[in-house]
Amino acid sequence: MVATGFRASDPPIAHRVVGRDGRTMAEHFAERGMSAYKGATVHGFPNFFFVVGPNTGLGHTSQVYMIESQVAYVADAIKTMDDRRLATVEPKAEAQQAFDEEVQSRMAETVWVAGGCKSWYVDANGRNTTLWPRTTFSFRGLLRSFDPDAYVVTAKTETTATTNKENAA
Numbered sequence: 001m002v003a004t005g006f007r008a009s010d011p012p013i014a015h016r017v018v019g020r021d022g023r024t025m026a027e028h029f030a031e032r033g034m035s036a037y038k039g040a041t042v043h044g045f046p047n048f049f050f051v052v053g054p055n056t057g058l059g060h061t062s063q064v065y066m067i068e069s070q071v072a073y074v075a076d077a078i079k080t081m082d083d084r085r086l087a088t089v090e091p092k093a094e095a096q097q098a099f100d101e102e103v104q105s106r107m108a109e110t111v112w113v114a115g116g117c118k119s120w121y122v123d124a125n126g127r128n129t130t131l132w133p134r135t136t137f138s139f140r141g142l143l144r145s146f147d148p149d150a151y152v153v154t155a156k157t158e159t160t161a162t163t164n165k166e167n168a169a
Helices: 026-033 063-083 091-105 135-140 158-168
Strands: 084-092 151-155
Touching: 063 084, 063 135, 084 091
Parallel strands: none
Antiparallel strands: 084 151
């Protein structure tokens, strides 16, 4: 567990997580801006799951509800991976981009952006990458179940299954 303090748009953990291309998540975010598909997964980082990721923070109600929604989504992802014998899941770039564009479009109409708010919610580029711009009920609806069609998935091979069993022992 990592606490960010007031560095919400530059999470410290991002400097320690390395993606499949060898770059840190912080480098990835610096280039593309901080975003995550459904606030939970990031293209380029297979099997990485956020809880309280980008654009999942609240300024108006209980964060616990958002956390519960994400934990259920991640648990369903893991169950889906197990049921379908998947080795990796990673959001498709276009799914993540479409999700981020929708969030930022809705964010543009909020007081956090349109109202000229200068706060720790807004990153150096003027984007609010921390708060959720809709209701918590809409967030829960979006995360009701894992959606593997939005992901690039790889199947487990016999080698992967054997290696995983050896590592668990």
